[in-house]
Amino acid sequence: MKKLLLLGTAALAALVCQAADIDILDGSAKVSNLNIERSESSLIIDMAIDVTDLRLKSEREVTLTPVLKHNDMSQALPSVIIAGRNRYIRNRRHDVDKTAALYRSGKTSVIPYHAIIPYEDWMMTAELSIGEDLCGCAGTKLMTGADMLTTLDYTPKVFEPEYVYITPVAEAVKIREIHGSAYIDFPVSKTQIFPDYRRNPEELAKIRATIDVVKNDPDTRIVELNIKGYASPEGSYELNEQLAKGRTETLARYVQNLYTLPSDLMKTSWDAEDWAGLIKYVRGSSIENKDAILAVISNETLAPDAREWKLKSTYPDQYRFLLSQVYPSLRHSDYSVRYTVRTYTEVSEIIEVMHTAPQKLSLSELFLVAQSLQPGTPEYNKVFDIAVLMFPADETANLNAAVNALRHGDLDKAEAYLLKAGKSPQADYTRGIIAAKRDDYRTASTLLDAAAGSGLPQAAKALDSLRDMKLIP
The missing domain is CATH 3.30.1330.60 (OmpA-like domain)
Structure with missing residues (x-):
């Protein structure tokens, strides 16, 4: 079955955005405006580290190192060092860590952080945390810790709409x-x-x-x-x-x-x-x-x-x-x-008649059989094929056959059945799903909006899904 996927393109796509501030360093600093973007080959991390309330003695420093981790894989990002007066001067003089950005405590309020690293598949659902190392004189470790920032989710977005069948009205006679x-x-x-x-x-x-x-x-x-x-x-x-x-x-x-x-x-x-x-x-x-x-x-x-x-x-x-x-x-x-034909109520009996004299069955009896079977199985598909064969002009039979064809990816067959399926909200919804799967999002939006306006909840969900995937406005 064809699925619609939202994958990275050459243009950047902002896939993770953290609006709320995150306390770090036991509340003496915080991270805000966390934004992570991904292209096909790179991961771009931006954040603001507010150290306004962080006060360090002259010989102390804090090293903040964002780290991506998933299972046994990890990737450290460039570090940020905030140092007291003497430590700051010494670090500047000796270039202790050329890859780290150095800031002086008390002189900096908000540190803009920006990093670009190669994207690897394991990062798809990695956790982003920030490691914290507080050092005193002569590099003595006084504290080591980490705070969780967010969990990435680059799992491809899949458009998987619900399949909406219509329960046929039972024939009185x-x-x-x-x-x-x-x-x-x-x-x-x-x-x-x-x-x-x-x-x-x-x-x-x-x-x-x-x-x-x-x-x-x-x-x-x-x-x-x-x-x-x-x-x-x-x-x-x-x-x-x-x-x-x-x-x-x-x-x-x-x-x-x-x-x-x-x-x-x-x-x-x-x-x-x-x-x-x-x-x-x-x-x-x-x-x-x-x-x-x-x-x-x-x-x-x-x-x-x-x-x-x-x-x-x-x-x-x-x-x-x-x-x-x-x-x-x-x-x-x-x-x-x-x-006239008597009514059948037992599924086992209906199945037997379906194979020997399907013309004796009603649509509602055939639908009862379908409900007893696993969707997508050959037996399940056969019920809808028989239903539309026995009732070739019936709108409900054609709609359900279209939905079932759509379910196993035969869009051409589904469209052929829909020609006889009428103009119900369910028919518009099914036509809209087919349009979306054919990448005709303008038509899909129009049809799904009409179905949603008629009170079909699945249509509203499908529209929300397409909007989440940035496929429709």
């Missing part, structure tokens, strides 16, 4: 539908079904199989059977309407005679001529005079019989092709079985 089309062969101008005629055995078997898969399932109950019949456009519209109506009603009686179902479950309708199907075929074909033919068959200002006559008389060759190759497919019966 789970209603599902299975759809199909059958191409029943009827003798010319007849409405009687002959089960063994031409391809009827296979087509009738399709209808029975669709009904049986629902009727024989103890978890489902059929609530509606719908059959809609279509005739093709050849011949008179009046005759075609009679044929479409009669053949539809005949097929409905055939189904009713096979199953013991309440009569009010059967719904029938018909369309005398399937012009929509003809238009769909021609539009997708490479037939000669395609655009002109489309203009004729799409012209609803003409009566159906007039349209057919114009097509037949103007484009006879194409008409003969359509009559023999396309019109038979326009004589069909579309059917659907509408049914």
Whole structure:
């Protein structure tokens, strides 16, 4: 997964800043304005050492040495020496420590400290303290100690937003539908079904199989059977309407005679001529005079019989092709079985159904499974893939699938799901996170601000994180 890191750049970045004063030397001095900056290769330490209240006898001196330490690694920084009158004069005369800055006690109030050292990885979380050595005559050590100043933290700042899923609303009643089309062969101008005629055995078997898969399932109950019949456009519209109506009603009686179902479950309708199907075929074909033919068959200002006559008389060759190759497919019966599915509450049972008949599950049931799994695992990811497959137009399913894709770093897949995720605060938030991960911080700020304004707390946290990383103002 791509992570946003705030690392050192060529420009200096102030990463540690100590505002409060720190007492040292048992309160006789203090450190203020501590500021530590880091570039890619250097560490810059600045502070002010206030020694106004420090009084030393003439032969004494104090050496202050900032030290960085982490585990068994340490780095001493240049020292500062504050000396009494005689000691100061002697040190100046003999250059006792050329690397240390020398100051005379009583003559200096605030010592500006500045040091630059090479940055090393172990310093990332090192402690900065200040060592204190008080010496008397002849260099005798009178006191040794140290005071903690601060702990560095150069750990790369990682933008790790929360992943916000939406809990789907449970369906009060789970209603599902299975759809199909059958191409029943009827003798010319007849409405009687002959089960063994031409391809009827296979087509009738399709209808029975669709009904049986629902009727024989103890978890489902059929609530509606719908059959809609279509005739093709050849011949008179009046005759075609009679044929479409009669053949539809005949097929409905055939189904009713096979199953013991309440009569009010059967719904029938018909369309005398399937012009929509003809238009769909021609539009997708490479037939000669395609655009002109489309203009004729799409012209609803003409009566159906007039349209057919114009097509037949103007484009006879194409008409003969359509009559023999396309019109038979326009004589069909579309059917659907509408049914309810019982609610599942046990995770183990939902998982079993998910692998065998996922269409029977609701989004809330699938989400219940996801909550029982470890995020990021293949099983967890599969739940969201199944959810969006079963509910391809559902905003919640698409949003959750987008969030899950984002979680394992597939930004392109997440953006594709978000196209169907609507405009909820959670959707804006997810789009904002993707924008941030693509380094488009202006868009990210706009989207996250909108989500935060809608009351989404995770959006406000993400904005604060981006501001802390100096990625947005």
